[in-house]
Amino acid sequence: MRLSRYFLPVLKETPSEAQIASHRLMLRAGMIRQEAAGIYAWLPLGLRVLKKIEQIVREEMDRAGAVEVLMPTLQLADLWRESGRYDDYGAEMLRITDRHNRELLYGPTNEEMITEIFRASVRSYKDLPKNLYQIQWKFRDEQRPRFGVMRGREFFMKDAYSFDVDEEAGRRSYNRMFTAYLRTFARMGLTAIPMRAETGPIGGDLSHEFIVLAETGESVVFCDERVLDLPIPPDDVDYEGDLTAIVDQWTTLYAATEDVHEPERYEREVEPAHRRETRGIEVGQVFFFGDKYSKPMKAVVSGPDGVERPVQMGSYGVGVSRLLGAIIEASHDEAGIIWPASVAPFGVGILSLRKGDAAVEAACEKAYRALTAAGKEPLWDDTDERPGAKFASMDLIGVPKQLIIGPKGIAAGEVELKDRKSGEKKNVSLEAALAELTAA
């Protein structure tokens, strides 16, 4: 992408409403724009990152055997009356009336609708297990939205729902999602710790929240810090096999949110040297809730014995838009965002230090073509901004590698190659720089 043709409204000054680093940086980097309390427009840079995160989540869901669907954002109130949640959910649910005076709602979650979809088609245990997921906008009318996309009212979420014939099979589905989540967050450069959690309005008796440790998080958490060093399941983890060992390994060391924290057990099980009491950002939560929805909504299958029974369900959420905030909280410095390569909006920044200089333009053009061909998604700053402004903007938006091409370097047969994270710079020939950047 040539910056001169892009839409990247970076701000030199910090908008006054932003209190935490990720919110400030997302506004300054021109990723989002607030349109109402807790409601944001996604500008091109923010959308690129959102799509990358979405795609990682999708790949890991698919790998774990889940199947993607897309449900509408608006749902009929009658559906929620079946489960009894229409009246229970409260003011957080945005209720809408259409021209025929029908009651609708903007979905805050989709257990009812997915149960309705499932029951319409599935009758036999032979069709199980099934796991359906979607990545779709949700709306929860929070009393107090804050922290930018970390706690918006409208947010982008992956929600998966598992259906099994009995509780034992349901636990296997739960373990598959648990394992997939470990991989998903690790691919984004995050260490997300599964912690025992309350189930809240979703219901059920088995649930873990995946928490990224951060001082600016909203949840207070207690854990054995050795959990931070546990191994992430590999690419070829066998989702058809028994994942109990992985889940046990990750749930044996103490880790709990404040709501379910047991101080006595914590002090008994965790040596003082390993205790970690901090705050965290919830980026995902998994639930197993059995027949909470299938029973009232009559989602039943016939078992091997010919007897109909409610399916055993679980639901599994990942806050896709919230993850942008979490990643930035975990990875930034004074100058701006430091994207992990897997979610970076652009792979390489090309800084043309002198617009109009034929030799500089030619070198930039060559680099741009080579990097584009190699799939490195270069962002070429071909504007006539001053060099200092270009350096500052490129650091702010966090492009991992920067190729700096100016008249002095070209005259000496060199370009500058800079790593955003380490700040290391070196002068090499253009060919050497391109060889390094296009490798791997």
Added chain:
RNA sequence: CGGAGUGUGGCUCAGUCUGGUAGAGCACCGCGUUCGGGACGCGGGGGUCGCAGGUUCGAAUCCUGCCACUCCGACCA
């Protein structure tokens, strides 16, 4: 939902107490000089001061109502 605040150009803010016909910096446009880590000079454009009433010769400023947004707390798959 309790408490505290704020709304003035795209951004950050001054001006409000003490009413007199709207400002600064950044950003933007033109010209020139510049150019290797957020340049400088000169000239220029852009705001019914959140909205609606009221008081007054005159309202960004005072009064009333409403709306939006922010912060602290409670709440929060």
